[in-house]
Amino acid sequence: MVSSFVSATATVRHTAVNACLMPLCSVDQCAVVTVEGVGSTKRGLHPVQQRMTSMHGSQCGFCTPGIVMAMYTLFRNNADTTVAELEEHMDGNLCRCTGYRPILDAGRSLCIDVERCEQACGLKDGCASGADGGCGGCVSGGKRKSTALTKGEVATDSADKAAHAEASTPYSKTGAAIDELPFPDELSRPLEPVVVRHGGKAWWRPDSLAELLALKAVYPAARLVVGNTEVGIESRFKGVCTEVLLCPAAIPELLSCEATAEEYIFGACAPLSEVSAFCEAAGGAEAEGGASTIAVAIRDMLRWFASTQIRNVACLGGNLATASPISDMNPLLMAAGASLCICSAAHGERRASVKDFFKGYRRVDLADDEIIVRIHVPITRPHEFVMPLKQARRREDDISIVTAGLRVRLQLVDEGWVVEEASFAYGGMAPTTVLAKKTARALAGHAWGDAAFKVACAALEDELRVPAGAPGGQSEYRTALSVSFLFKLYVSVSLKLGLSLSPRESSAARSFVHEHKPSARGMQRYPLVHNAVGLEDKPISKASQITPSVPQPEQAEAEAAALRLKAYTESFKAKGVIDAAELVMGAALPHASGALHTTGEATYVDDIKLPAGTRHGCLVRARRAPARLIAIDAERARAAEGVIAVLFAADLPGENDIGPIVHDEECFAAEAVYHIGQVIGIAVAETAEQARVAAEMVAIEYEALSPAVVSIEQAIAAGSFFAMTEHSIESGPDVNAALTQDGVVCVEGEFRMGGQEHFYLECGTTLALPSEGALELISSTQAVTKVQAMVAHVCGIPANKVVSKVKRMGGGFGGKETRTVFASCACAVAAHVLGVPVRLSLTRDVDMSSTGGRHAFVVKYRAAAWPSTAGPSALKLAALDAKLYSNGGACLDLSGPVLDRALMHIDNCYSWPALRVWGVVCKTAQPPHTAFRGFGGPQGMLATEAILDHLASALGVPVTTLRDRNFYTEHAKTHFGQALDGGDWRGARG
Known part of the structure; x- marks a missing residue:
């Protein structure tokens, strides 16, 4: 939050800003409050932090400080903020893993106009948190209607019962509104003119229009900086260097x-x-x-x-x-x-x-x-x-x-x-x-x-x-x-x-531009453990007191579950983590690191205090591909200010081949590059900016190889495949015969599903610490073992001399399962060769253009089903013949297992009497694609849903009817041979 004195009205203006775009010079004579200044685990949480913690507003926690500050600024400006104002104000904050419902619930609980206990908790007589049927701090003071829940489900209201009465107190009544950090008296004066010079550049803040015009006359190439949304982007991503910047904030x-x-x-x-x-x-x-x-x-x-x-x-x-x-x-x-x-x-x-x-x-x-x-x-x-x-x-x-x-x-x-x-x-x-x-x-x-x-x-x-x-x-x-x-x-x-x-x-x-946007509302429902149905409101310590409503034979199962849960509770109690009576079945406990997330105390790789002498790395990456590397000239880069070294394949102390399964990648490309962004080397300097400049200075001469194959269609036309990934699964009678039998309705088509960026909020980061020929790697990764193995391989040292660690990371979703390893290897090589600690933090553009994402798929299919006039077989699926092509990128990575899972999920939840599915991974000039939540399953399942849509249209029936007629039933067998029976089976419910 940036606070400034407005001389025209003699008031203080508090604004939430994007710190990545806010020039440091622009906050001169302003008060800057970060999340650390709002509250802490030692001196106490601010109400915004407390609600975000107790109402499950964080998961990985990387976005949480920004969300806390956005809310804090809003309530700082207006203690009686409404729900509508909250939702409008939060439009610039992204969260990739938690989901916005608990975040909004946390903020809504502080708003002046939110209905206390607005969502039903499922209890017959209303909320049980207060003796009067209210939740302790309920402004309505009365009971509310209950909404019947499906047996075995629990609903949480916006206070979520974890925060109890505290979550029902609006911000203006918490006391924080009168006990906020005061605006410094010494800043309560009009902005004064400022000039800052550094490195041949100048920042001017004149205090009159005449002075601004005079400066523009002297420096006609100068740029005015207000929001920095244009100049900042140009300088960071387009290499535009402006020597004189003019700030009009004092005019x-x-x-x-x-x-x-x-x-x-x-x-x-x-x-x-x-x-x-x-x-x-x-x-x-x-x-x-x-x-x-x-x-x-x-x-x-x-x-x-x-x-x-x-x-x-x-x-x-x-x-x-x-x-x-x-x-x-x-x-x-x-x-x-x-x-x-x-x-x-x-x-x-x-x-x-x-x-x-x-x-x-x-x-x-x-x-x-x-x-x-x-x-x-x-x-x-x-x-x-x-x-x-x-x-x-x-x-x-x-x-x-x-x-x-x-x-x-x-x-x-x-x-x-x-x-x-x-x-x-x-x-x-x-x-x-x-x-x-x-x-x-x-x-x-x-x-x-x-x-x-x-x-x-x-x-x-x-x-x-x-x-x-x-x-x-x-x-x-x-x-x-x-x-x-x-x-x-x-x-x-x-x-x-x-x-x-x-x-x-x-x-x-109607248009969303001028239509009123209704407030978001949500109800969280989730099933309890099957064996514990009927015990939703029983403390675990009393779980052995089975309610009579639980029918036989589930009674015995519930008793066994109670014993297991009692042992679980006792282990918690023994550790002093929580009192057993407080642990209620179905209750959602706050995140163990929630308070650290909301106060900014949670430590990520970039937050680790750097040892003395730490250097910074920046990857030298391919700008053209596919291409042969004809010449690499790093002399200017090595001579640049602050540069320690620029390393390439020839400098590797160990092997150059890496990869999670097949070693078909290189730590540093030696002779050719196969996708834009492929790593050729690493520049190491005293500062991250010096390393970035040095990496840009490396001159590389390329010779184009064959025309780039980028899309799946181009790969099919060129026959560009990873041959080892090609295989098929077939079940049931002959598929061709089933597709052409008399009376069936047959369709043929193609389904396309595009790729997807992981967009974890914390980019790939590694800190490599060398010591006595060994290495300690602290990285943002989902695969500490892969990091250890590959670092040992490229550095030429035993794996027992590499310690790989991760404390926490700001999102992953599969994107850090393998695609951070190449960067960690580059960082480790630099630290090992130079004998100094090295940190490598990928910027957002580098991370997105180098790491790959979810695999795009093209599915070519033929499918058949019986029409509604076919008697007992009416609207039953007859056969499916599908060919799956995935875009694996330039290297194999995990594309093989991803394709395998897509092949095994092509049935979705439907029974196909005859099914044949074939697949292959396409080799293209994209960065290697990798694991992503679902790992090929969504691609296969979504293709089947599209096929059923196509069939339903051809049959002239609603697709829901076609689905209902073809769900798997108990004891059925999948196309890959799994029998659907046993205790874990869940039959389709009508």
Whole structure:
């Protein structure tokens, strides 16, 4: 949380920010609070930390400090926060393993308007935590309805009974609201001018517009930094180096928001969150004449613009100057008829219309010495309607596929509505934001109705048609979206005018951009152990008191289970972990490290205090593939500042071949590379940045090998397979005969399932510590044994001289089962050869482009089923013949076992009398793909569901009916020979 003094209002502004994008210089004269300052296990947890801990808000814990700080900032600004405000505020925080329900539940329990005990606990007489039927802190004070649960299930409410009354106390009544860290008195003054120089670069923070313009005149190549979303990304990922950065945070003219009778005026650098709050207050619900105000439109679009942490720092001026063709705000400003006040020291002020501002792809009407000072947005007139629209792959925090700002002004003529003026601006349709002028002219002057809009839609489709092969792809879809947006405007305005439309047409007026988003709600249900049904509410210490409701013969099983659980409880009690009476069957205990997660005290590899003399590594990776390595020149890299060494294959003390099963990879590529990002060497330097620069300096000459085979289709055409993985399973009678027998309905097709990135939040990290010819490896890995074995192999030392450790890791999901080993090997070689500790932390882009993910699959199939007229065999599956192709990448890794599991899961849960499945792993120029939750099972099972969908369509029956008719039954046998009987069998329930 960054807190700053706002001199214009003499108040303190608390903001949640993205620390990865926040320049250090920008927090000068600000108070910065991190999760460690909020609370700790020694001095006590803050209410936000306590709720996150007791209500199961963490799993791996790597995202938890960020989530805690986002919540903390929200409640720090407003102790009486509502549930809706909480959900809006958390849109920029990602969690990959816990799931958002318990996180939101933790936050909701602190909100002022949450219904206490809002979810049923399943008990007949309501909540049992309090004598009055309430939960101890229930604001309603009364009993609530119970929702009957399936026998053997337990539900948890938002307080989850782990937090008891504490989880029912809103934040404003916890006492924390009056006992927060105070804002330092010495910072309660206007921002002062600052200049920071280092390494030939300079950061300026002037305190007047005149000084800023003077600096821009002296340094025309200087960049203004407000949100750092553009400059930061360019410098980190595109290698753009800007020598002079100008920070306008101390210039009031650039930060204000105000309104006149004719227009809204926004300072070009005003944070988007403040622009949104201003529009919320200024817009109201409806303008005169029932028209939508531009203020409401801006507020609605900003709701879906990036995330709270970005909106807290980003600005409209940056959006305009960046000129992204998929900007959400630029089309809306263009359609609204906005204009810009542009200023320079040499020529003073000038005005420019937004519609004429964009000159080409990321080129604008702005001289090098000019800056945008203000944005002027005309206030909407009576009978004027403005509608913002966007379509993205997901609603929150995502760039648009197509975005639009649509405006139309109507005039009442002879009791009918006529279009007086129209303006339709689109993003995502061309290299710049475009104004559909022809379409607007086609609509102007016409009566408002179906006929006019059919003409307008046809004109728009012709005017903004995206050509095939255009950057961004999806040309037909984008064209269709632009027309659908126009139709949404027509339906929405017609409804506001009171015109009659059918319910089917009326539904088109809805859009997530301006629709109210209901609060998320959830109920957690989970089955108890089968043997313990009926003991849901019994303390384990009394589990031997079997309830009469448990039927025979389960009584004996339950008694045996009680004895086992009693022994389990006693072991806990003996260790002093928990009192036996507190351990209730079905209760979810808080994470053992939950408090450490929420306070930032949990130690990950990057948190380990580095020994003196530790060096940092950065991988030298292939930029082209497949290619032969002709020459490697590392002289400039070795001579760079702070560089200790740059190591390649020739420097390896041991063997160069690695791999989890088959050793078909190299620690350092020696002669050729087969995928982008393949490791060629490692640069070691005094700092991580010096190592990164050195790795970039290595000059490599490549010679292209055969054309890259990237997709499964290309691999099939080229016959590029891992031959050892090819095999098949066949069961039942002859499959070809079963597919062609008289009376069956047969279908043939292909199913495709794409890959998936693991996206664990902690990237691969290794700390290698050499000592007396031995190595200690501390890494973020799911496979400590593989790390030990491969490190010993490449370093040429016995495995008993390699100690491999992992304390905790920030997510894995299979992605760290094998694909961190190559990085650990590189780090270990550097430490072993140089005799110094070395840490290697992969950045997000390196991790994602080097490690591989879930295997993409193509399934080619023929399947048959009996029609509904086939008597006893009606709607029964007859046969399946499937060929599975997986994309294994450049090396085998675990692709063989993944394919095996897909072959064995192709039946899903359905009985196929005749089944033949064949599979092979395709060899492509992608990074080796690897384990991922499900390990091939989801690919095989999802293919079967698609096949059943296809069959159901051909049979003319609901797919649920087809499923129900073909579930496995007890004593059936799978296609790989497993008999489905015994105590673990669970029959399908009707």
